[in-house]
Amino acid sequence: MLSKTGSFFVFISLFSATTLAQPKVYKYFPQCDYExxxxxxxxxxxxxxxxxLTEARMQDTSARIIKKLLNKAKDLNADGILLVDRRIEGRDKESWTKNRDKHTIVRLTAEIINQCQPDPSIAKKATPFDESGRPQKQLQLGSIGGWQQEIILTLPQxxxxxxxxxANANVSFENGIYGVTLGMTYKDVIAKFGTPTFVMQPSNETALxxxxxxxxxxxxxxxxxxVSSRSPWFTKEFTNLLAFDERFEEAKWQVNGLIGNGDSFKQAQKILPNAKPSKSVLILTSGxxxxxxxSDSYYGKSEEYANQVITGFSLQSQHHQTLPVPRxxxxxxxxxxxxxxxxxSDRNQLTLEMLPATPxxxxxxxxxxxxxxxxxxxxLQEKGNSLNKLTFVENVYEGGSNSLRWQFNGxxxxxxxxxxxxxxxxxxFGFDDLIEFSGDAFSQQLYFYEDNNQMRLFSSEITIY
Structure with missing residues (x-):
């Protein structure tokens, strides 16, 4: 009995080891020159x-294809696969009506690979599709220069x-900003400040x-x-779409505990004699x-001369790089x-996963x-799990191309x-600088501005029913 039990135990152990060695679907490209x-x-x-093609059938079909791909990887004694492409053919209703073809062809392409020793200097990059064949709707920040923390586009919902x-409202070289100092890691900043209201990766090495x-x-x-009170290149039209964070909006910040928001520019020059002045800024350096x-200038109701007041700040290190405008x-x-x-006409809800590109x-x-x-x-705006609103702005970025022209609904x-x-x-129907449109699936508001005695369309908001 003992020998049989021992044999059974050995069999189970070997079976478990074999199971663990099965090829897998990787969500990220290896951080190395993989085979x-x-x-x-x-x-x-x-x-x-x-x-x-319903979502349920799409997922069931993807699972069947992925199983075939993993079996192929097993035949090659591979570590796993990377899903790099997905094609869906014959999915539109018109072709079904004309051709009476009630089928869709789903194709998945995979790289069959062997893993290698990760190199922390190589950015961690998500594959186009996850382990279930769904497009990956997330933003990854790599481990550039040992950066192990990821910023993923899954803010709380x-x-x-x-x-x-x-911790405080101080801005200084020693204190940093509100207790967060230059050089801190992303993880440490999040621990201090909590969840950001906006995340972006302009390039592999930078994040905003x-x-x-x-x-x-x-x-x-x-x-x-x-850290700056001004965005690097976003227009006010775009930032007006973002949420407020009352903790930061209401922070009564002061530089070195002496000068803060709304104080006189001239007074700031006196209190900070070592600051290098220009027309609208004061610059302090330490190492x-x-x-x-x-600063900005404002005229009072009965004032002949403008009052120049402090309206913002930035604190930056020598290691800062000008963030590239995403192209x-x-x-x-x-x-x-x-x-x-x-x-x-048979639509259900519109979800992020149905879109062909990553935000x-x-x-x-x-x-x-x-x-x-x-x-x-x-x-795009998402409420719950459904996309329910589209907004077209004249330009997201300051100094953006004047040749850009969005088009929608004709x-x-x-x-x-x-x-x-x-x-x-x-x-x-229209009035003043606004036209409203009501359709079967959505409503649209279109906004105009006056240009050479002509009202010109510049932005729009679409609400999906």
Whole structure:
């Protein structure tokens, strides 16, 4: 009996070891020069429902294909696979009606690989599709220069943000900002300040997060290099879409405990004699770090001369790099997918997973809502699990191209008031600088400004039913 039990134990142990050694689907590309054994594509035919490929059938089909890909990886004694491409053919209702073809072809392509020793200097990058074949809707910040922390586009939803009280309201070289000092890691900053209201990765080595609309934190290689009350390049039109963070909006900040928001610029020059003045800023330096005080001029009701007052600050280190303006613009393909959805009479809810591109930034709005940035003009809003609002802005970035022109519902940015009314027809009505349109699947508000005695379309907001 003992020998049989021992044999049984050995069998179980060997079976467990074999199970652990099975190939797996990796969500991230290896941080090394991994071994590519083969690139394989498998496809599966799936029956449609009234010309529509349902999410449930899509996931079941993807699981079947992934099983085939993993079996191929097993045959090659591989460590696992990377899902790098997905194609869906024959999915539109029109082709089903014309051809009577009630099937869709789903194709998944995978790289079959062997892992290698991770190199912390290589950025950690998400694969286009996760282990279930869904597009990965997340933003990854790599481990550049040993940066192990990731910023993922999964800000809290359906729950409260972590918002600990601020330690103080001081800005100085020694104290940093409110107790957070330059050089801190992203993880340490989050521990002090809580959940940001906005996250973005302009490049592999840089990150930008915000707390409300007036506190922007820049990271290079995982460490805090700059804090500013002004965003690096966002327009006010875009930042007005972001949520407030009362802790930061209401912070009565003071530089060195002497000068704060709303104080006189002239008074600041007297109190900070070592500051280097220019027309609108004062610059303080300490070693390789720098504090800049910004000012603006205002006229009182009965004042002949403008009052110049302190309105903002920045604290930055020598390691700070000017953050690059993101060039990615996936709005055209995203809008094509949304238009197809709106024209589908059998549509259910529109979800982020249904879009063909990944957002370049995410903002937290409230416990049930987030916003996503796609390119230079398009912002989407998600409530619960459904995308329910599109906003077109004239430009997300300061100094952006004047040649950009968003298009939706047959109208285009820059068209005149009369042109838009004519295009939208009887379902639209206008007054002053606004046109409202009501359709079967959505409503739209279009905003105009006066240009050479002509009202021109510049922005729009679409609410999906």
């Amino acid at each position: 590519l054994l083969d690139t394989v594509r498998f496809s599966q035919k799936v029956e449609q429902e009234k010309g529509i 359906n729950e409260k943000r972590h918002t600990p009280p601020l 997060i915000a707390y409300g609309r007036k506190h922007w934190l820049s990271f290079v290689a995982g460490n805090l290099t700059k 390789d770090n720098q504090i800049t005080l910004f 990615t613009d996936s709005a055209p393909e995203v809008l094509t997918a949304i238009t197809d959805y709106l024209e589908d 370049i930034a995410k903002g937290w709005l409230d416990s049930k809502s987030n916003l996503y940035l796609y390119g230079h003009q398009l912002v 109208v285009k940015q820059g068209q005149s008031f009369d042109e838009v009314i004519e295009i939208l027809g009887d379902d639209a």
